Amino acid sequence: MYAQMVKSAGTGVKSREEMTDQERDFQDKIDADIKIEPRDWMPDDYRATLIRQMGQHAHSEIVGQLPEGNWITRAPTLERKAILLAKVQDEAGHGLYLYSAAETLGVTRDELTEMLLDGRMKYSSIFNYPTLNWADIGAVGWLVDGAAIMNQVPLQRTSYGPYSRAMIRICKEESFHQRQGYDAIRKMAEGTVAQKKMAQDALNRLWYPSLMMFGPSDKDSVHSAQSMAWKIKINTNDELRQKFVDQTVPQIKFLGLDLPDDAIVWNEETSQHDYTDPDWNEFFDVIKGNGPCNVDRLAARNKAWDDGAWVREGLMVHAQKKAAAKLAAE
Amino acid sequence: MANVDQQALFQFLLRMGDNTLVLGHRVSEWCGHAPVLEEDIALANTALDLIGQTQFWLGLAGEVEGKGQDADALAFRRDVWDFRNFLICEMPNGDFGQTLMRQFLFDAWASVTLAHLQKSSDERVAGIAAKASKEVAYHLERSSDTIVGLGDGTAESHDRMQAALEYLWPYVGEMFASDDVDANMVAAGIATDPAGLRGEFDAIITRVLTQATLNIPQSTFAHKGGRDGSIHTEHLGHLLTSMQWLQRVYPDASW
Numbered sequence: 001m002y003a004q005m006v007k008s009a010g011t012g013v014k015s016r017e018e019m020t021d022q023e024r025d026f027q028d029k030i031d032a033d034i035k036i037e038p039r040d041w042m043p044d045d046y047r048a049t050l051i052r053q054m055g056q057h058a059h060s061e062i063v064g065q066l067p068e069g070n071w072i073t074r075a076p077t078l079e080r081k082a083i084l085l086a087k088v089q090d091e092a093g094h095g096l097y098l099y100s101a102a103e104t105l106g107v108t109r110d111e112l113t114e115m116l117l118d119g120r121m122k123y124s125s126i127f128n129y130p131t132l133n134w135a136d137i138g139a140v141g142w143l144v145d146g147a148a149i150m151n152q153v154p155l156q157r158t159s160y161g162p163y164s165r166a167m168i169r170i171c172k173e174e175s176f177h178q179r180q181g182y183d184a185i186r187k188m189a190e191g192t193v194a195q196k197k198m199a200q201d202a203l204n205r206l207w208y209p210s211l212m213m214f215g216p217s218d219k220d221s222v223h224s225a226q227s228m229a230w231k232i233k234i235n236t237n238d239e240l241r242q243k244f245v246d247q248t249v250p251q252i253k254f255l256g257l258d259l260p261d262d263a264i265v266w267n268e269e270t271s272q273h274d275y276t277d278p279d280w281n282e283f284f285d286v287i288k289g290n291g292p293c294n295v296d297r298l299a300a301r302n303k304a305w306d307d308g309a310w311v312r313e314g315l316m317v318h319a320q321k322k323a324a325a326k327l328a329a330e
Numbered sequence: 331m332a333n334v335d336q337q338a339l340f341q342f343l344l345r346m347g348d349n350t351l352v353l354g355h356r357v358s359e360w361c362g363h364a365p366v367l368e369e370d371i372a373l374a375n376t377a378l379d380l381i382g383q384t385q386f387w388l389g390l391a392g393e394v395e396g397k398g399q400d401a402d403a404l405a406f407r408r409d410v411w412d413f414r415n416f417l418i419c420e421m422p423n424g425d426f427g428q429t430l431m432r433q434f435l436f437d438a439w440a441s442v443t444l445a446h447l448q449k450s451s452d453e454r455v456a457g458i459a460a461k462a463s464k465e466v467a468y469h470l471e472r473s474s475d476t477i478v479g480l481g482d483g484t485a486e487s488h489d490r491m492q493a494a495l496e497y498l499w500p501y502v503g504e505m506f507a508s509d510d511v512d513a514n515m516v517a518a519g520i521a522t523d524p525a526g527l528r529g530e531f532d533a534i535i536t537r538v539l540t541q542a543t544l545n546i547p548q549s550t551f552a553h554k555g556g557r558d559g560s561i562h563t564e565h566l567g568h569l570l571t572s573m574q575w576l577q578r579v580y581p582d583a584s585w
Contacts, residue, residue, distance in 0.1 A: 062362075065370065069361030072377075076576040076585040077402045078351075078388075081358070082381045088361055089374035096367055109367075134576055134585075184585075192583045300363065308365020311426050311480065314487025318479040 002060030002124035002148060004215040005287065006053040006233075008226040010045030030231050035161035038104035046230055050160055051107050052121070053232060058098035059116045059123040061091045063297050067131040068140060076134060083180055084137060090173045097169060101162040117302050125283060128291030129209045135188045135195070135202035141181015143203075143210040143248065149174045150244045151214065154234035163232070182251065189255040200257050207260035208278040214241040216280060245275050334452075338514035340394045341414060342521060343455075344404070345511075345557050347387030348415035351405055352566070353436060354380030355573055356423055365426050372472060376433065379465040386458040406577035410559075410566050417556035418501035420566040424494065427480060427487070431494035434473035435535070439505045440466045442530045443522075451519030474538045481542025492544050503552020506531070511558075 016024060023043055029036065036042055065088050072088065075081035099109040115121040126144055131137060149171060156167045185202070188195040215221060215237040227233035245264070252259055263276045285291065358377040364370040388401035399407075418436065423429045444466055447459035480487040506528040515521035539546055555561030576585070 062367065065362035069363075072358045072361050073355060073572045074575055076406070076583075078381055078385050078405055079402075080585055082378055082385070085358060085361075085374050085378040085381065089371055089378065092367055092370040092374065096371070099367070187585060191585075192580065194580055195583050304363040304365065307363075308369075308426060310484070310486050310490065311365035311369075314483025315476075315479045316483075317487075318483040321482065 002064070002126075002213070003053045003056040004122075004124060004213065005221075006049065006056060006223060006227065008045070008223045008230075009048035009052075010043070010226060013226050013229045027229070030159045030229075033157070033159075035164060036159050037161045045226075046232075047105050049227060049230070050163065050232055051102055051105050051112075053227075054098055054102040054105075054163055055107070055112045055115070055121050056123060058095045058102060058112065059121060060127060061095035061098065062116075063123045063127045063301060064091055066297055066300055067127055067129070067293075068137060070131050071134060071137050074134070075137075080137075080184065083184075087141070087177050087180065090177070094166075094170045094173070097166045101166045104162045113305065117298070117305055119289070119298065122287065123297075124213060125286045125291065126206075126209050126213050127297060128286050128293045129206065130293055132205070133198040133201060135185055135198035136206065138181050138183075138185030138188060138199070139202035139206045141177050142185055142251070143181075143206050144213070145174050145178045145181060146248065147210050147213040147244050149178060150240050150247075151235075157231070157234060159231035186255060189257055196257075199255070203252065203257055204260045208282075211241055211244070211275075211278045212283045212286075214238075214244070216283065217277065220280070242272055245273050249273050334518040334520065335514045336394055336396075338511045339452075339518075339520065340391055341511045342515050343387055343391035343394060344412075344414040346458075347384050347391055347401070347404070348413050349419050349436070349440075350380040350387060351384040352413070352415040352569065353419040353432075354378075354384060355569055356419065356421075357429070357433070359423055360429065369426070373429075376469055376472075379462075379469065383458070383462045383465070386461070390454055390458065402577075406574045410562050410570060412559060413556075413562065413566060413570075414559055415556050415566075416501065416504050417553055417563055418498060418504070420556070420563055420569060421498065421501065422565055424497070425490060427490040428494040428497065430473055430476050430480070431491060431498055433469065434477045434538070435498060435502055435505075437466060437470040437473050438531050438534045438538075439527075441470045442527045442534070443524070446522040446527065450521060455520055470534075477538055477544075478542045481539070481544045488543065491542065495539070495544055496547055499547040499549065500551050500553050503550065504554040504556060507552070507554055507557070509558060 014023065016027075019027065022041060026036075026042060026046075036046075068084060068088050068091075072081065072084050075084050099112060102112060103109060112121065116123065126147075131140065152167050152171050152174065156164055156171060158164045158167065185199050188199040218224070218236045218238045221237050224233060224236060228236075249259065249264060261276045263274060265274050266272075267274045286294065289295070354377045357373055357380065360370070360373045360377075362370065364373055384405065385401050388404045392399040392401060392404055416436075418432060421428075421432060441463070444459045444463040448456050448463060450456040450459065477491065481491045482488070506524045508523050508525045512521065512523055516523050536546065556563075576583075
């Protein structure tokens with residue numbers, strides 16, 4: 001998932017006694033794993049939180065085109081270029097499903113877009129980091145999509161029907177991207193000295209930003225309890241981060257690359273890897289807009305939107321003319 | 331097939347593959363910057379199809395040449411003078427209207443050309459044309475709809491589309507110029523004379539541009555030099571600079 005620090009609306013988890021009858025029925029459905037559908041009653045705070053989370057996820061797919069698009073024109077073979085184009089196309093498609101799913105909650109895609117463009121809504125912090133060499137494209141597929149899948153697989157069981165169905169579809173494509181990304185970086189790790197250097201550089205730079213994708217440490221994650229009760233968040237940030245580290249460390253070793261963190265070591269007692277937490281000050285800086293690419297990413301999206309205004313308007317006016325002509329002919 | 335001039339066939343295949351390669355590259359430059367999400371998807375999809383067609387055309391070109399060059403070697407290791415694409419394919423994207431007008435004019439040419447190539451005496455050529463035709467039919471439908479929508483939209487969108495048409499019009503003629511390579515292909519039954527395809531092309535563009543309330547320029551002047559490589563625009567060198575950079579800097583690497 002590409003949603004971090006989604007603030008749950010409301011005052012926190014209510015006890016059954018504090019709930020109204022309607023709220024109790026709603027919570028019972030969730031506890032019984034019955035999906036909530038667009039026409040069902042839902043608490044305003046559930047709706048508002050989902051809009052934030054799904055909107056942030058959709059925005060991430062859209063902004064996520066930019067760091068990958070940065071290398072489409074420089075892809076080293078026709079096949080790599082085709083794979084990258086297909087991946088970016090899939091991501092724009094994911095954005096489309098997610099906006100459509102969010103629209104079932106009563107918000108329009110244009111409203112969400114406006115909130116992205118003026119900074120009221122966020123996208124994942126990872127896309128505020130640059131892609132500097134070709135191995136970054138492999139690493140984005142392997143690490144970034146890998147981290148996203150870690151979060152999205154449980155979300156296939158999320159309580160909101162349209163979101164859950166979007167996740168099922170998206171997960172299939174993301175797994176494919178992850179395998180392609182791993183294949184691309186493996187080719188480089190096994191390649192020339194220069195290629196191996198690119199692969200190591202990409203891993204070193206993207207490791208901590210990938211760990212940050214899961215959001216702040218559980219002890220600082222103030223919004224989780226309500227979202228977990230509503231099943232729009234299934235696991236805690238630290239659980240997923242640990243799972244990601246445990247999955248990825250053997251892959252790094254298989255590639256023959258150096259671990260990006262000297263403190264990574266298998267802990268017999270806990271049966272998991274110890275590792276160094278990301279620098280959370282850096283994370284909060286990025287969230288506040290001070291990442292290496294925040295300004296450029298938002299400027300690029302704003303420019304695309306502004307430059308495209310005449311196109312959207314032209315097509316809309318034409319559609320109206322066509323509808324009017326059809327009506328007149330009837 | 332033994333009598334076919336292999337050098338002419340190689341040139342013909344380079345023309346086909348370089349068109350899709352260079353245009354596919356241009357279209358891919360839009361990634362993440364389109365006016366609306368559906369267009370981001372459509373542009374990436376179009377670029378993807380064109381790059382896929384390139385793999386077939388240049389792959390076959392390398393085989394015919396017989397010097398061990400595969401599609402990647404041809405795409406990433408030749409210099410400007412060796413490229414055989416129409417000049418229109420290398421023209422910059424400009425605004426979205428210019429990109430779509432370029433696409434529409436190319437799609438109309440491609441749909442007419444590929445329909446004939448499906449009857450080629452060379453089965454390999456006919457096979458690639460059959461596969462590409464399906465994609466191009468969709469590209470043409472989409473670019474036509476967009477040209478009509480924007481031409482017959484607001485005053486601003488109309489004026490931008492008219493300006494795009496006038497800017498690109500001098501590059502249309504080259505698509506229908508014939509030379510010795512074409513004469514060779516016609517003699518071998520591999521391809522149709524491009525000059526003979528103009529009527530079908532004009533029928534398509536007249537129908538769409540009329541519906542789009544756009545005026546087809548009267549001028550018959552045509553820039554040329556792309557399909558024989560004699561004189562490209564300044565734009566192609568910059569395009570190749572980014573496209574070929576990794577292969578040029580790390581010639582020993584495989585990716």
